[in-house]
Amino acid sequence: MYIRHLRCFIAVAEELHFGRAAERLGLAPPALSRQIGALEGELGVALLTRTTRQVSLTRAGLIMLEEAKGILVKIDHAARLVREASLSSGRVLRIGAIDAASSSFVPEALATFRERHPDIEIKFVEAMTAPLVQMLEAGKLDLALTRPPRKPTDCAFEILRVERPIVVLNETHRLARKEALTMLDLVGEPFVVPSKRIRPFAYDLVMAYFESVGAVPKVTIEATEKPAMMSAVAAGLGMALAPDWVSRLSFPGVTMRRLRGALLDPPPAGALLGVAWRPQQKLAARDTFLEILRDSVTLLDESQTLPYVPAPTIQRPMRAMRAHAGGAL
Template sequence: MDLHQLRCFIAAAEELHFGHAAQRLEMLPAALGRHIRLLEDDLGTRLLTRTTRNVTLTSDGEVLLEEARGLIEQADKIAARFRERGRHQTQTLRIGAIDSAAAGLLPLLLHDFRDQHPEIGVHLCEEKTIKLLPKLLSGRLDLAFIRPRPNMDARLVHRHLFHETAVVAVPKTHRLSRRESVSIRDLANESLIVPERRSRPHSHDLTMKLFAEAGQHANIVQIADEKQTILNLVAANMGVAIVPHWTSRMATKGVRYLPLRIPDGTMDKLPLAVAWVGKARDPLRDAMLSTLNERLTAYAREA
């Protein structure tokens, strides 16, 4: 029995669905099932009853679930405590950020933070929200700049910062590229490139909701995962894309960014939040949050 097997069991027991549990742990369902079978073999008992339609806990599984949660919580606390000891010895703050925040907000924030606290180093990890949250919970990150998700873990505190505005990325040779700005109606017949929804739900839904609110059909021709890939596809004349304003700082040859005209009050689809583990005391993290609070209004104007 090892901790990874217990984490797999807990996820399956809480989700009661192997596919959802595997997605939560970012692994294949077959691998999840293998780890749980190894755990059952090691303990000599069935923990889950699986059919083609559902998953249920056995009586032994119910007993183990409570004990496994306690073991994992204790293991995470031990790991976090020792990471914290090492981190404070080196005075390093570990920050995670989604790509648009890493391109736009973080350079502004880190510049101001370094002026105030030159003795504190910062390690930056750029990832999607779905990957940043587990790192935050396990103690591998101290702060994360994320798109807030529904039903976030109760151990996390998150604070809304502002909504990012959107721009339209078009090829420089496109018929719209000479415009000063565009509306959704201008994009009604255009080929659209959108992010994959599972990993970037806010960015994906941004395009879909803007078109729906304008009474237009979204002509999606390509789905891609990474922002840089989307911009490269735009540069290759594969289509146009609606992206966060700060994405325009990712210089891509052959792409022009146009302001998007939308009705007042409708641009609330790209929320940016900062999150951290609530009960842990951390003076380095609090120093960063203090700088963020002082300069937030100025940062929001840049978004």
């Protein structure tokens, strides 16, 4: 007797209809019928009475239904205990992330992990790349979602996604009438940029996009955080470039547009978002969360509200590549 036989029998017994039970299980009705036949053959009794119009349980089937449910409850409980035991070395998972991660795919990943492993406590901290890497190296974090580390480190780093820029502009701006924009559309427009002192590599990333078309932005304000940048745009003080995850957010007076062909080759570190961890630390909970992260990134990329509009790749000048190589937020 196999577990799949019990699951198939319970589905038919609850639905009393082979078609509905097969759909519920993701099986073809003939395959489901064979599973039930195999179970009845092993037990040597009929569990179901079948006619052309209906399916009903025999007396033996009624007894089997209750017992099978109890067996599966115990099996599922045992499986959960085994999974939790494998997530050993402690009941706490310590995670750090930059805002680009914590505002995009990390919440979904955390929710999925908590649902599957409710007994594991999650400790979360948001910071910038440099302090997060330091915390990771010091053993204060189990993993960190960051830009590529600027300095050599013993930590492993896996790129999860390349962020694409979108244009953030006042909803009354004349360019808001366009479905998508190019970098040439932005030349000469007042611009709100990240603070060069607080977020130097985000600042350099904006400069690199303009440099790719032989221009520099007309900077009106340097904003430290995204809310300040959005407020300045809403006030009509300029437009801005932001990473694509910002398209999931809503700001009064602000609209967002796709940017055609704005991929720098190779992508600068400021556009790369990944996860770092210490490979010498064996931690099953962390490895499980890593797998969930990869799935969450895929779902994010499939659900972006402002899809990327393909265009020929912009080749970045070598001096810009050198200037931005190894940068991180």
